[in-house]
Amino acid sequence: MSQAVIGQRHEIPDLHYLNNGHTIASWLLTKDHKRIAVLYLISVSFMFFVGGLAAALVRLELTSPHGQLFTSEQYNKLFSAHGIVMVFFFIIPAVPAVLGNFALPIMIGAKDLAFPRLNLLSWYLYVVGALIVLTSFILGGVDAGWTFYTPLSSIYSNTQISLCLVGLFLAGFSSIFTGVNFIATVHKMRAPGMTWFKLPHFVWANYATSLIIVLGTPVVAITLVLVILERTLKFGIFSPELGGDPVLFQHMFWFYSHPAVYIMILPAMGVISELVSCFSRRRLFGYEMVAFSTVAIAAIGFLVWGHHMFFSSQSVLQGIIFSLLTLIVAVPSAIKTFNWVLTMYKGSVVFTTPMIYVLGFIGLFLVGGLTGPYLGAVACDVHLTGTYFVVAHFHFIMVGGAIMGFLGGLHFWWPKMFGRMYSEFWGRLSALVVFIGFNFTFFPQFILGYLGMPRRYHYYYFAPEWQIYNILSSAGASVLAIGYLMPVFYLTASLIKGKPAGPNPWGATGLEWNKTSSPPDTHNFHEKIVVTEPPYNYDAISDNRDYRKMWGGEPLEWEKETV
Amino acid sequence: MAAHGAAIDPNEPVVYEQYETIEQQQETYLVGMWSFLVTEVMMFGALFLVYSLYRWKFRGEFFMFHEELSWQWGGLNTMNLLFSSFLMAKAVQATQLKRAKAQMWYLAGTIVCAFIFLIIKAIEWIPKFEHHLVPTASFHWPPHEPHGSGGGSPEHAKIFYSLYFTMTGLHGLHVVIGIIAITILMVMTKLKAKAITDYIPTEMVGLYWHFVDLVWIFLYPLFYLIPR
Amino acid sequence: MNLNVLKYFPLMPEQASDEAMSYDHLYWFISGLALFFGVIVVIMTIWLAIKYRRGSTADRRNPIDHHKGFEALIVSSTMILAMFTFWWSMNEYVRYRTMPTKAKEIFVIGKQWMWHLQHMNGIRENNELHVPVDTPIKFTMISQDVLHAFYLPEFRAQYHVVPGRYTELYIKPNKTGRFRILCAMHCGTQHSEMVGWIYVMSKKEFAAWEANGGNKYLPIPTTMAEAGKRVWDTKGCNNCHSGADTFRGPSLAGIYGTTRQLDDGTAVADTSYLRDSILTPWRRLTKGYEATMPAYQGQMTEEDVLNLIEYIKTGTNTAEPGKLSPYSVPSPGGTRFGPTRVKSATDLSNENDSAPMTQAEQGAERR
């Protein structure tokens, strides 16, 4: 194994944000957005595995039509725990709070977020909210599903719903404060020369997400408070016994929770825009169109919540209006997808781990997006709503989209966060395992849904033909679980044994790669930032207009070390 | 949080390290506060939505339910809040002009108004607990000594009072938070805390307080002044 | 290659009505669209990724990073197809939500966790429904407690059952057979057991079934016990009180004269106990069970109650193991109960009087 070192050997800088202070207090009272991002990374990953454990048990239980492991009560609590933890404590904060917190200020050339203390507060709210929710699971669980439909949640269920809702309320404020912080930061903290149309797409996406958070989250927060009041004090707002309308709860819940889907997916889309451009060594195709489609998705996202309720006895008129608006979402989604794909055109595609996540994302988001019209077309929804088709659809978007984006982004920014490279072999392998496992898990659920298996069913002994698909799905889930566990090991290992990454291992553009060390300094930059270059200016780096230079391929920074 | 430069001029506002200039810092704080107020508007907005839906649905009855509320007390409270808002605006103005003493007096006046508001609120609320008009399990309609006709369906009355207590309760909570915020502001100003070096903290508390006033401006006609 | 294995991989449920067929047309149309776009994107992705992989000798001169015409093409084509889909599905939807004026009306009450279905002529069924073929059937639905969704996958029909408010749904079966009724909205603990069957019969059979008061297999009753069995069948008692203790209800086989363990103490299952349990079941709940049984106060004549009790006394009031009544939901067998429930329930009925007696034994003992 003789290695000829031809590139520059990188060193980790002596002082950076990670070792600037070693006490526990220096972490728990930090105002550094990068440290808060690391705190978020740890807590979000913990919640991911809590939710994942619940999912694993649910899948295990469903292999048998008789449900041999749990009682129905326990099963209901399991899938509720899975939904609540994954939606409110993993997917919503994952990309904005971890990757956004870390990268967004650096990307726009700011020294920190606008309100560092508020940022820390929002992490604490997240943790307290998460602890309260976990306590409610321990004290007896929650069995109304993550959607908390009244009157089951408000009157009939006798589980720890009030406590859980208090936790969700706090988590809601955690994300509101993050949103406020991002909005102020993006508006006012951009470096000189960083105009709106020079912003990286990741910033665009997080900005649009923050707008959704700020407009939507309070609505669901107050709705949950109403449910708490109805449970504990016997107020009546949604109670049908009083002539109140239980469907109103759904309206108010989905007014936030549909845009919440975009809170989950938009930042992931932003990550994908960064990645696809970087690893194709090309400027993002149709920069302006992608930016507009981001804002369009955020805006239309607020006008389509009724498609969750086509058959929940809302009026025919409302159904038609919402169906129309829902199908319009297809347009910006199509714009994004085609532009990502076309970014590779005449590029120089490098199949690194993040790029494999990108390709996986495109594939899975494609399936998730294309099954949207089934549910958005109002008549087609009748047979599919409330079945596993819906489950499969939103898992393709939320897991296939958001988590692939999150993992891709994590692998992309990992060298920047911790200054060391992970094992590329294991990275690619786990990306492939996740992709394959994911498809095996969720594709059979489309068929299950079309066969008529309602979601949240514990037993299905009356329909034995569903079992084969459930078994396929569970088998896929075990593969998926392995895929999700692998990064834990090789990423942790990379912290100790990984070779130093250097400031810009991917040869990427952007302030975070070119103006900071890896890991960055506590104050991010050593110099005053003035932005002059357009975003994604890869043509200038790789000079791939001269196609002959590309034949031999241009090794990335981190590859240069050994040949 | 350390300020730029070694020597801190106590008369100059501190520019925090993440900002370049004082203008940028001030504007950023205002943008942050306003986007937080967007959140608050949406939070109350959702309740206003529920209110208008039920008002529309039970429009014949809401008039009868509201007769148990006292428009006189509510009106007094409205004036009180308007006045406190005015004082708050004056406080911000005084801060901008660096008139420290006037600032403290105006803030103190605002707090007094806030307490008067809470006292009047208590005068309104406490009898409702005795008259079983609080929409808990012991809710009873029609009331034993009705001020109005006492008509309308008991169920819908419970919805009305649920809304009333939720909305005025949430508003009252905001008043309490406002009192705490103003108190902290006064103490820190008095102590010449590092964070209070320009008018922005007062301005932000002021914005919050005006928002509280704003909500009440709508709550008053919606609950106390339902026209027949 | 043996294609028989494919029968284990069904791809769609039966089509039991014309609406189901037209639904499937829409479904396949959207599938076609999805496949079309999906294939385009996948082929483009793979082709571009391979062609322009690093180190390939592809021509990279004159790269472009935006193309107005292409964006316009994407926007317009997606928009047109989306609007066409919308137009089609809206038409379907309006047709689907327009109730037929002349239809057989069935009233549906959703309740944790069973379906009550009532015919206009008073026949009442639990978790099962008999309807004639080729007749439009309109369901008027309401829920007694939480939200449910009345879901008939074979008819591609679903609508929520909402408390405090009537909702409607119609189907027009075009073939006879047994189809599923499911609840597609999470409604609490036993959500997944809120299932039933809908029996579509030929018009002639249905008329006979209806004329027999809901059960065409019953001969004219001669004894009280037989009359009681008829009540048992028409009320659908067997759906919950089948041969074994299930989640839905304890077995009643041989219950008469035994000591029942209740939530608060014990009681001897004598005649008055049985009567109370039929008319006001929430008063004396068997240990471990919730008050899910509907009260039959006012639903049954005293004569019916007497006959029913007489039938329960015979101890034959259970489906034979392995051979369930054609009109009952197959029960899952005894393996899947929660620990507390199994113990309390089996302790009660089986310890004292061993296994349910066969009919022969029963006869012998009576003699």
Next chain:
Amino acid sequence: MAEAHAEEHHGHHVTSNRVLNTTFLQLFAAMVITILAARAPIDGPALFPGFKDFFLKWEYAWGATNAIALGIAAFKAVQVIRFFMGVQYASGLIKLYAVMGFVGFTWLYILFWDYVGRPWEPVRGWETVPGTALPRDPDSDAGVPYKLYPGKEEGASAEMSHE
């Protein structure tokens, strides 16, 4: 959108005493008008007795005085936002965010289409059916066992006419 760092000086505006005092007096006057408007019997049927049937039939009649009350409230809100909160003199960005919450709030009102549209459908819905969920008597035309409350004739008639 302006550059992040406009080089020119953004001095904050100090609202003058005159503006504050005028605004306060306006608010005070507006409040008195609201109370008078609400307490005075000036709704449609009272003002135009000849058109009483028209007003009873058209449910918008009830909205006339509400519109006045809310219109005044909106005026007060706008004054508070403009002068007390200083939006009048603030940057465009602040103005944008000051408006955004209220715009977002109106988006919520889309769901009124649901409740407006429901009575157009054949199913009568959303009535209170106290105590029972039994199906209505199919032979009777009225169908729903609607509970009439003592002293509720007016409310009930409005309810029914709306269906």
